[in-house]
Structures are given as structure tokens and as C-alpha cells.
Amino acid sequence: MKKYLLFLFLFLCSGEYTFAQQIAPLTVEKIMRDPKWMGIAPTNFRWTADSKTLYFNWNPENKTKEELFKISASATKPIKAVEKEDEKLLSLNYIYNKDKSLGLVEKSGDIYLQNFKAKKERRLTNTMERESSPVFLTNGDIVYQLGDNLFQLNLKTAETKQITNFTKGKPAGRTATKPATEQDSWLKAQQTELFDIIKKRNADSRGGARGARGRFGTLTADTKSLKPLYTDDRFLNGVVISPDGRYVTYKLTTPATNNHNTIVPNYVTASGYTEDIPGRTKVGESENVSQGFIYDTQKDSVYAIQTASIPGIKDIPDFYKDYPKELDTLKKKNADRQVNFFGPLWNENGSTGIVVATSTDNKDRWILKLDAATGKFNLLDRQHDEAWIGGPGVSGFFQGITGWIDNNRFYYQSEATGYSHLYVANISTGDKKQLTSGKWEVQSVQLSKDKSTFFIKANKEHPGITNFFKIGVNGGALTQITSMKGLNDITLSPDEKYLAINYSYLNKPGELYIQPNKVGAKAVKITESTSAEFKSYKWREPDMVSYKNRYGADVYARVYKSDNPHPNHPAVVFVHGAGYLQNVHFGWSTYFREFMFNNLLADNGYTVIDIDYTGSSGYGRDHRTGIYRHMGGKDLTDQVDGVKFLVEKYGVNPKNVGLYGGSYGGFITLMAMFNESDVFASGAALRSVTDWAHYNHGYTSNILNEPFNDPIAYKRSSPIYFADKLKGNLLMAHGMVDVNVHFQDIVRISQRFIELGKNNWELAVYPVEDHGFIEPSSWTDEYKRIFKLYENTLKK
Known part of the structure; x- marks a missing residue:
């Protein structure tokens, strides 16, 4: 009997061990499955208007689609919600009257009035x-x-x-309107002199609607x-x-x-x-x-808003100095630049409207006080950048983080110090006060209901750690409210007493926590979403490191160490996409597939580095704009300097280094394989931009201006011009229905390789995939090819 029990115990332990190791060793097939195998994190957090209940979408049972859940602010266990009954309780984005006793909201195309004191709702419109x-x-x-x-x-x-x-x-008649001649004036006067009906109609037109006929006969004299x-x-x-x-x-x-x-x-x-x-x-x-x-x-009366009074409206961008002939033409033309307006944003009593204006070349952003009686402006703030306006809360594509504290104070964000911070302007005096400062960024701002406090999200502690803070509208100490190391995304309850926190860590996907909105309060974990299979593998916490690039700037990176490095000591550089994006943070990455693939590579003897290269977000203006007029410049040398760091600190063999990335990461991979061929032996370029003259306007024109006015920038930034320098082994992969980076991009560079007689490249095409792949079979095929590339080129 004892032997039987011992056998059973060993069998059960063996079974547990087998389950615990079922995902190990990692394979491409396993990690590239439908992400549901990992567990689905909660999303879409929203509070009820009374702040008593939080609703969110979740799928803990791995069903076909997510469901609605709810939890009270003081509870710890969520329950399923009844959508039709519960959704109506959710907080709506009301427009309030002055004392906030009434609220307006649009629902299904009609307007409703909510009386908060009487707790009654009144439908104001009911139309098709x-x-x-x-x-x-007012x-x-x-x-x-x-x-x-x-x-x-x-x-x-x-x-x-x-x-x-x-x-x-x-x-009527405007299309044929021509300047009146003396003959026209004479004929008009003659008609008036000769015909009584003309005199009568002229008098009627001067008297407004008198005598005009409507649907029910003659309009009364008081109709306007x-x-x-x-x-x-x-x-x-x-x-x-x-107002x-x-x-x-x-x-x-x-x-x-x-x-x-x-x-x-x-x-x-x-x-x-x-x-x-x-x-x-x-x-x-x-x-x-x-x-x-x-x-x-x-x-x-109607009049046009005047741009001539905007300071710097005629300024010519500095890059034209590289084109003397065009610069001389622009100087002679002396024209106003085109401007986009946002607003006006009116203060509560309607005495002042603020307009946020951006030049269409996105090198200026003005905050302007509008004189509505004349259409002219008075300047409150001007941000000028010879690269382009941007950064958290500042982006030139919209009005940014702006608003009124009271009838005399207006808040906004600015990169004036090199980092995006919060400012308040006094409308009467024009004085400006900077509320936050330091080598970190304010990433979001919310004004409290009583308008005494700003709640902000910022990366003050470390570029890769976000927390929730508060600061008075008059300045003072910045007080930290959350304390969990990682990424903390906050949904504040309407009464501002509770925080719903979407918290994630390096190797832990996001989960819901609830915390009282108090300093030192404890955040309570509400959800547990990751599957047992996902937990069965010990996902690495990459080393969070920084190094100096060749220009003396700090560059941050994640390093995935191998416990058993291959004798060749190979390394792989992962290049994140989007350009202006941050991936070296202490939270769960949106590149979760790449995170898992980097773990797989480390399991197989590779050292992997993931770099927030020049152009990435989270590090201030100079890092953001360091790629101006030269993509594939500092952003590429940061990868090369990262390899040097791996050689010196992690014992990597510099002859066995590869890299991979998608979109902007694919672009960098191509530039690396062409212009740094002595550093990178192989590369996988996915959904890559190969020629920036073929990408979209909003993104590209900021960084490289336009092909016809700055061809120098495009020629030195586009991989297609350097295709002849390919030496190592290159894999390219691209979706054929990519509406972002078009398949044409990869076809054009393929033709260049053919004409150049290059034979160390291959192209994998995915007929049903857009820019971001959907099908697990496509992800699997793509990453099996990447892994095979490295196994064949970096270990042999």
C-alpha cells in the first residue's frame, strides 16, 4: 500500500511537472497562437455617475467575446453585469450649466436635459x-x-x-459677378428712375422681410x-x-x-x-x-479671422537654407503661412475665447486670445520648433491639453524647457507660470471638479515608470498618489474619491486595481486574467539598462539575457515600430508577441536588446526630434552603439549580430543592413517603409518636410537609395493588403535588388494581411522564418 501511495504521489508530481512545463521549451507555434491562450486582460473602465460602481469589459472564461462586469468601489470581487439594465447607469459626458444643477447630453441623436436635484430626465428633441x-x-x-x-x-x-x-x-448670380462698370451703374439707375416696381422691391429689400411671402402668406412686420x-x-x-x-x-x-x-x-x-x-x-x-x-x-455681419497679426506668420523654415534659390523666391513672396485653428475655447462667462493655432508646416503653435469683435488676435504663448511641434499634450494635430481654470486663467502644456510640462496663463496680464518642471514629461492632465487641483500622469521617477500625481492650480508641491512600479493608467471616479488602475509590469499583463484617491492608500487587485499555461513559463524580467550613445545622450534599453549562451555568443536587436513610441518601460509591452519571441531567442542562446532609440517617446524634445531631416541617422547609430554596449557588458560576439523589427522597425532594419553591414550579419525587415516619399503626409512631412521642397532629406532617409550596399542576409515580410505601408513599397525595393543582381535576400508575402497581422498562421509563418534566419546565419 505504501509503495502504491508513493507511486501515486510520484505520478501526480510528475503530472504537475509536465503541466508546469507544458509551454517550455517555447516554440514559435505556441507563442503565436490566438492571444486568448494567454488570458484576456480587462479593458474599457468606466464609472457610474454616482461613483459607486465601476464597469469594465473582461473575458476570464475565454469565451467567444468579452462580457460586461462590474464591481463596487469597496468590494474586491467583480460580478457579471446585465448590460441592458446596467449600461444606463454609467456616467455620461454631461455638459453642465453654471451651478451644475443641470446637464445636457446627446443620446442616439437627440438632446436630453438632466435635472440632478430632482433626479429627472427630460427629452428636448425627438426627430429623425x-x-x-x-x-x-449664460x-x-x-x-x-x-x-x-x-x-x-x-x-x-x-x-x-x-x-x-x-x-x-x-x-444668386454670384458666379457671374463682375466688377460694376460705369455703364452697369447707369443702367441700374435708369431702371430705378423709370419703374415703380423696382423702387418698391428695393424698399422691401432694405426693410428686411416686410412684404415677403412665406408658407402661410405674408410675413408679419416683426418677423426677422x-x-x-x-x-x-x-x-x-x-x-x-x-456663451x-x-x-x-x-x-x-x-x-x-x-x-x-x-x-x-x-x-x-x-x-x-x-x-x-x-x-x-x-x-x-x-x-x-x-x-x-x-x-x-x-x-x-460676417468677417474672416485675421492671421496677419499672428507673430511669426511669415517666418520661413530654416531648412530652406539648403535651397538658396527657393529661399530667395519665398522671401520675395513674403506670404503668410497656412494655419489650422482649433476652438475658440470660451471661458464660463463668455468674455474671452482662446484659439489654438498651428501652422500647416507644424513648426509653430500659438495660443491666442481672440477679439471676436474684429477677428484679430493677441498672443498668449508661442511654441516654435525648427523640427516640428509635438510631445505629450502638445501635438500639432489638435488643440492639445488645454482648458480654463476660471474666467481669467488658462492652462496648457509646452515643451519650452525641452520636456512637456504644465503651464497656466493669466489672460488679463499675459503672465505665464510653469507648474511642473524637470527632465520628465507630463503625459495627461485632468482638472478637479472644484478647479483647485490638477491630477496628472507623469514619468517623474523614471522614463519607463508612470504614476498618478496631484498639484495645486497655483503650483506648489507635486504629490504622488500611486506607487506600484510599472505602468499605471488611471480612470478617476466622477467624485474623485477612487482610482481604477490598469496596472502592468515587465512580465505581467495589465490587471484592474482599485485604490482610494489618497496618498499612501493601498491599491487592491481586482482581476486575475492570465491563464495557467501562461504562468507555467517563467517569463524574464529583462535588465533595464541605459548607455551613452556617440553623441553623449542617454539611451534606455531592455536586455534579455540567456542563461545558456550559445558558443557563438550571438545577439539580436529588436527595433520597435511607430518611431515615436516607448517600449523600454516597466510595464507590459504592446509588443507582447515580440516580448515572448525575445524570451524564445534567449532560451536558444541569444542575447536580445530592445532600444528606445532617438525619436522614441518619453524622453523629451531633443530625443523626439533627433531624427529631423535624417531618418536612419541617430536612430540607427543608437542600434549600433547598443551592439557595442552588448559586446562590452554582455560578452556578445560582434560578428554574430542580427536585428528585426516591423514598420519603422523594418525601415531601421533595412537601413542597418545597407549602411551598417559590418555590424549586422542578418536582418528581418517586416512591413517596412522603403521610400518615405511614398508614405503618408501627416507623419512624414513633420520629420522630412515634403519631397518637392526638401529632396535632400528624403534621399538620405530612404532605404531604396542604399540597396546597392546590401551584404548580409536579409528577410523581408509584408502583407499584401497593407493600407498603411503599401505592398508597393516592398515590390519597388525588390525590383532594385533584382536589377542590382543581389541574391542574399528573400521576400515572404502574406496575401490576406494588413499592416498589423491578424491570423495566427501568418504570425507563425513569419516568425519561423525569422528564427530560421538567425539559426542559419548567427550560429554557423
Whole structure:
């Protein structure tokens, strides 16, 4: 019996050991399965309006789709929610009146009014069309948009009146309008002199609507007609009314013409025919041009917003110094640069509107005080960057993190010190105060309900650790609220008493924690999402290191050490994509497949390094813009300096180094294989940009300007110009329906290799994949090829 029990015990232990080791050794097939095998982390956190309950999406049972869960702020165990019953309790994004006793919200295209004291909801509109963008005026009335126009609702009388009369097209006869000649004037005067009907109609037109006929006969004398606001052939957008109801600002946008939209052929289709997917334009194509206008409802007049008064509006970017002829032409032209406007953002009493303006070359961002009576501006702040405006809370593509503290103070972020920090401007005096400072970045900002405190997310402790802080609106000490080492993404409850924290660590995917919004409070873990199979492997905590690059700047990296290095001491460099992205942080990476593949490589004797190269986010302005006019410059030499670091600190053999990456990482891989062929023996370039002149405008023009005005930047930054330098072994992989980096990119460089007679390259194509692969079979095939490349080139 004892022998039987001993045998059973050993058998069970053996079974446990087998289960614990079932994922080891790692294989490409195992790690590239549908990510559900790892466990699905919770997402989409949102609080109820009373802050008592947190809702989120989760799939702990690995079902076909995620489900809705909920938990009270004081509980520790979530339960499934009943979607139809519970979703209505969620906090809505109300627009409040001055004392916050009333709230407006759009639901399903209609406007609702919530009375918080009476706890009653009133439906204000019920139409087939969509009413949107409701706001309170200072007199208590409500304004909303229906179609292109604004309507004002008096809550006391229930009267609704139309405020604007945007009219598509041009005024009658405008298309044929020519400057009046003396003959025209004489004929017009003669008609008035001869005919009584002309005199009568002229008098009627001067008297407004008197005598005009409507649907129910003659209009009464007190009926007021609305001035037509003609949009011509332009698009109307950005309609904003001032809180006092007097001024309506709007933009008319002229669409770009003569552009060439790209086409992406789709070969594997249900129809059996090749079908075209309409694509984006390429960098350098014409952009839409917008013009701002102000409609004064009291004066019934319209005038254009003036850009001439904006400081530096005529400045010519420095890069034109490389093109003397073009520079001379621009100086003679002396034209205003094109500007995009965001706003105005009005203070509560409607006395001041702030406009955020960006130049279309994205080298300037202005915060401007609008004089609505004239359409002119007074400058509050100007950020100028000869590279391009950007950084957390600053991006030139939108108004950034901005807002009012009270009727006289306006907050915003700026990279003026080289790092994105929080500032407050006094509208009356023009004085500016910097609230945060240091060699770190403010990444998000939320003003408290009582407007006394800013809650911010920042990487103050380390570039790769984010935490939640608070600071007074007048400045003072920055107080840290969260303390878990890693990435802490916060969803603050409406009453600001609780934090829902999406927390992750280097080798641990995100989980939900709840913490009271107090210094020193404990964060309580709510979910456990990772599967037993995922936990059965001891995922590495990579070494978090930094080194000096050749320019003396600090570069941060993750190093995955091998416990049993191969005798050749090979190494692989992983290059993250997106360019402006941070992957060397203490949290779970969005590149989770690559994280697992790097573990697999380390298991097989490789040392792996993952570098936040120049151009990555999280490190301030100089790091962000270090690739200006030369992609494949400092961002590439950072990889080379990283290899040197591995040789010196980790004993890597410099003759056995490879690299891989996708998108921007694929681009760097190509540049490395061409321009640093003595450093990298092999490389895998995935979904790579091969010629920046064929990428999109918004991203590329910031960094390289445009091909026609800065060809030098494009020629030194595009791999296709260096294809003749390929020496090592190159694998390229690309999805054929990639609507981001088009398949054409990889086809063009393949043709270059053919014409150059290169034979040490191969191309793997994936007929059904877009830029980000979906099918596990595609991921598996791609990474089996990468692994085979390294096994054949770095170990032999």
C-alpha cells in the first residue's frame, strides 16, 4: 500500500511537472497562437455617475467575446453585469450649466436635459435627424446643432429659434459677378428712375422681410429673416457659439484637388475577383485649406479671422537654407503661412475665447486670445520648433491639453524647457507660470471638479515608470498618489474619491486595481486574467539598462539575457515600430508577441536588446526630434552603439549580430543592413517603409518636410537609395493588403535588388494581411522564418 501511495504521489508530481512545463521549451507555434491562450486582460473602465460602481469589459472564461462586469468601489470581487439594465447607469459626458444643477447630453441623436436635484430626465428633441453639441448659454437657454445650423431653445417658454442660416452654394448670380462698370451703374439707375416696381422691391429689400411671402402668406412686420451664410463649395466645420450667444465662429474648408489616391489590390476575395481597396494619398500631395470666420448675430455681419497679426506668420523654415534659390523666391513672396485653428475655447462667462493655432508646416503653435469683435488676435504663448511641434499634450494635430481654470486663467502644456510640462496663463496680464518642471514629461492632465487641483500622469521617477500625481492650480508641491512600479493608467471616479488602475509590469499583463484617491492608500487587485499555461513559463524580467550613445545622450534599453549562451555568443536587436513610441518601460509591452519571441531567442542562446532609440517617446524634445531631416541617422547609430554596449557588458560576439523589427522597425532594419553591414550579419525587415516619399503626409512631412521642397532629406532617409550596399542576409515580410505601408513599397525595393543582381535576400508575402497581422498562421509563418534566419546565419 505504501509503495502504491508513493507511486501515486510520484505520478501526480510528475503530472504537475509536465503541466508546469507544458509551454517550455517555447516554440514559435505556441507563442503565436490566438492571444486568448494567454488570458484576456480587462479593458474599457468606466464609472457610474454616482461613483459607486465601476464597469469594465473582461473575458476570464475565454469565451467567444468579452462580457460586461462590474464591481463596487469597496468590494474586491467583480460580478457579471446585465448590460441592458446596467449600461444606463454609467456616467455620461454631461455638459453642465453654471451651478451644475443641470446637464445636457446627446443620446442616439437627440438632446436630453438632466435635472440632478430632482433626479429627472427630460427629452428636448425627438426627430429623425441628429441634434448634437448641446451647450448652455449664460442666460440659461440651450443651443444645439441640427444639420449645419444652430438652434436656441428657451427652457422657460419652450420657444426654439434658428440662430444661423448656413446655405450651401453661392449667392444668386454670384458666379457671374463682375466688377460694376460705369455703364452697369447707369443702367441700374435708369431702371430705378423709370419703374415703380423696382423702387418698391428695393424698399422691401432694405426693410428686411416686410412684404415677403412665406408658407402661410405674408410675413408679419416683426418677423426677422436670417442672413444666409454661404459656404460656397467648401465644407463647413468647427461651428462654436460664444456663451453669451452673440458670436458664432466656424471654418470653411476647401478640399484638396488634383490629388492621387492610392489603390491597394486585394487578391484573396470572396468574389474570386481582384478587388481594389481605396488608399491614402502620399506625402507632398495637396492638403485641405481652411479659413476661419465669425458671425456677429447682433450686427448680422460676417468677417474672416485675421492671421496677419499672428507673430511669426511669415517666418520661413530654416531648412530652406539648403535651397538658396527657393529661399530667395519665398522671401520675395513674403506670404503668410497656412494655419489650422482649433476652438475658440470660451471661458464660463463668455468674455474671452482662446484659439489654438498651428501652422500647416507644424513648426509653430500659438495660443491666442481672440477679439471676436474684429477677428484679430493677441498672443498668449508661442511654441516654435525648427523640427516640428509635438510631445505629450502638445501635438500639432489638435488643440492639445488645454482648458480654463476660471474666467481669467488658462492652462496648457509646452515643451519650452525641452520636456512637456504644465503651464497656466493669466489672460488679463499675459503672465505665464510653469507648474511642473524637470527632465520628465507630463503625459495627461485632468482638472478637479472644484478647479483647485490638477491630477496628472507623469514619468517623474523614471522614463519607463508612470504614476498618478496631484498639484495645486497655483503650483506648489507635486504629490504622488500611486506607487506600484510599472505602468499605471488611471480612470478617476466622477467624485474623485477612487482610482481604477490598469496596472502592468515587465512580465505581467495589465490587471484592474482599485485604490482610494489618497496618498499612501493601498491599491487592491481586482482581476486575475492570465491563464495557467501562461504562468507555467517563467517569463524574464529583462535588465533595464541605459548607455551613452556617440553623441553623449542617454539611451534606455531592455536586455534579455540567456542563461545558456550559445558558443557563438550571438545577439539580436529588436527595433520597435511607430518611431515615436516607448517600449523600454516597466510595464507590459504592446509588443507582447515580440516580448515572448525575445524570451524564445534567449532560451536558444541569444542575447536580445530592445532600444528606445532617438525619436522614441518619453524622453523629451531633443530625443523626439533627433531624427529631423535624417531618418536612419541617430536612430540607427543608437542600434549600433547598443551592439557595442552588448559586446562590452554582455560578452556578445560582434560578428554574430542580427536585428528585426516591423514598420519603422523594418525601415531601421533595412537601413542597418545597407549602411551598417559590418555590424549586422542578418536582418528581418517586416512591413517596412522603403521610400518615405511614398508614405503618408501627416507623419512624414513633420520629420522630412515634403519631397518637392526638401529632396535632400528624403534621399538620405530612404532605404531604396542604399540597396546597392546590401551584404548580409536579409528577410523581408509584408502583407499584401497593407493600407498603411503599401505592398508597393516592398515590390519597388525588390525590383532594385533584382536589377542590382543581389541574391542574399528573400521576400515572404502574406496575401490576406494588413499592416498589423491578424491570423495566427501568418504570425507563425513569419516568425519561423525569422528564427530560421538567425539559426542559419548567427550560429554557423
